[in-house]
Amino acid sequence: MPEFRRAPRIPLLARPADLSAAVARLLVVITGLNLNGFTYMMTGLEQAFSPVLLAGSCYLVLGFGRWAVRDSTVIAFAAAIFLYLAFGTFFSGIDAPEAQFQHSLTYASSVLLLVGMAAFVSSRSNEREILSFVRFTKYTLVLSCVSVLFSHELHSLYTIPLSSMDRNAGLFGNANEAGITSAITLALVLSFPERRVFVNIAHALITLAAVGLSFSKSSMLVTVIILLVHALRMRSLAHILLPAAALTVIGAFLVHPVAFSSLSISQQARLDQLPALLSGEITDETTTGRTSLWSLALDRIESNFPWGSGLGQFHHMVGGTLHEDVWMGAHNSYLMVWGEAGLLAFVALVAASAIMLVRSWHWRFVALPLLYFIVLQFDLLSAHNVLGLRFHNLMMGLCFGILCWLSRSHTNLERHSLVPRRAAVPGAAP
Structure with missing residues (x-):
């Protein structure tokens, strides 16, 4: 049974080891707290932090790209x-140049951003530097989850009207992006726990x-699934109790008449459909109209x-x-890539996901890449803009950087605090 070392004492706000660490942390804050979107909702100013993101990403790529x-x-x-951009641009022709740009x-x-973050993480000299960066990332995302709890207070400050007020978005x-970010944060919490249980x-x-x-x-x-996967992976009573308790609380809320009746009709409908989704029932109702959009996307793909x-x-x-007054998208990133850029780009994205799965499973004793893979695939299958979301770019780079660092350091893995004490370490010296 895997037994993890206790997390080392690493100050959360320790001085960054070098300029690159400071730049990487700045990128985490901008992407993890969605500062571009937050600034837009507060002031109406679009892409306020994009120049900083672009400059920081270029700095990390130029400085450490050889590792990635x-x-x-x-x-x-x-x-x-x-490939998506190249073929998508080719098939666009000269129509709508501003949208293409x-x-x-x-x-x-x-x-x-993806390559820069992966390059930074994989270039770290020891696991302590990686754990320090991961811990900073985790606390940043926890802060974004706290903002979801205070959505109504934040909404009163926004100058841009939001489409849904009965779903917290922080x-x-x-709200879907807020929910997925929270699920990613849970994966970080499960993968890299603190020394104190109450924290x-x-x-x-x-x-x-x-x-x-x-x-x-x-x-x-996806939250239920990663809780169950983590419990099965750890095979210990303590880790099984957490998802069991969470599911019990959710189930009690669903059947409690007072709590349920306090919700809006839309909220009640969403919770009513959750058991059907868990049982594998994929309909237009349980997916909030996505199956119709997928069918339309497939028809247009077939015609072209x-x-x-x-x-x-x-x-x-x-x-x-x-x-x-907005035309809905495909709500599936695989179908979006196939529809806009053709079969070859679609195959390339499927192959990239397959490679990520194989490598995450190979190094599965470090939980984060595998748990994040599950979250990423759920989002790829239910949203069409996933590859362009900055918090996903951040997490992809972080996970890919960890996988790259593990590959480079495999001969000494059994001494690393990223790894279980008695886990089978692929490629480790006997």
């Missing part, structure tokens, strides 16, 4: 995104509350097979479903 380009997962995802800038920045304008319990409760208050069905579903329709065409499928 050796990693198959980094190369696979970077290649998949660039905006999409190209968004996804090219994603590659820079620093995010989109871990507090972090877990905050993240679970944030997921619940977002009323995002996909986030609640194997080519693509151009950048942006599946972000907003004109002639499909209108929601608040």
Whole structure:
């Protein structure tokens, strides 16, 4: 049975080891707290922190890129995104150049941030530096979860009207993004616990509350799954009790008439559909209309097979479903890439996900890459803009950097605090 060492004493606000560490932490704060979106909702100013993100990402890529380009997962995802941009631009022709430029800038920045973060993490000289950075990232994301709990107070400060007021979104304008970020934070809390048990319990409760208050069905579903996966992975009573207690609380809330009746009709409907989703019932009702969007996307892909329709065409499928005067997108990143850039780009994205799964499973005694892989795939299957979301770029870079660092350090892994004491270490010296 895996037995983890206690977390080393690493001050949360310890002075960064060098300029690169300070830059990496700045990028974590900007992406983890969604400062671009927060500033826009507060002032109406768009992309206020994008120049800082771009400059910081370029600095990390230029300084440490040689470490990241050796990693198959980094190369696979970077290649998949660039193929999407290349073929999507080719199939777009000369139509809507401004939209093409905006999409190209968004996804090219994603590659820079992903590679830069992976390069920084994989270049660290020892596990203490990695753990310090991971801990800083975890606390930043926990803070974003706290903001979800105080959404109503934040909404009163925003100058931009939000589409849904009965779903908490915190620093995010989109409750689904807030829910997925909270699920990612839970994966960090489970993978890298603190020395004090009560701190871990507090972090877990905050993240679970944030997921619940977002009323995002996909986030609640993936949260249950990563709790169960982590419990099965650890095979210990203490780790099984946490998901069991969480599921018990959720179940009690669902059947308690007073608590349930206090919710809005929309919130009640979302919770009513959760058991059906857990049982594998995928319908237009349980997916909030996504199956209709997927069907429309597949029809358009078939009509243009194997080519693509151009950048942006599946972000907003004109002639499909209108929601608040906006054409809905494919709500599936795999279908979006296939529809806009063609079959080859789709195959490249599937291959990149497969490589990530294989490598995360190979180094599965470090939980974060595998748990994050589960969250990422759920989001890829239910949203079309995942590859352009900065908190996903941050987490992809962090996980890929950890995998790359583990590959480089495999001969000494049994001495690292990232690894269980009695875990089977692939490639370790006997």
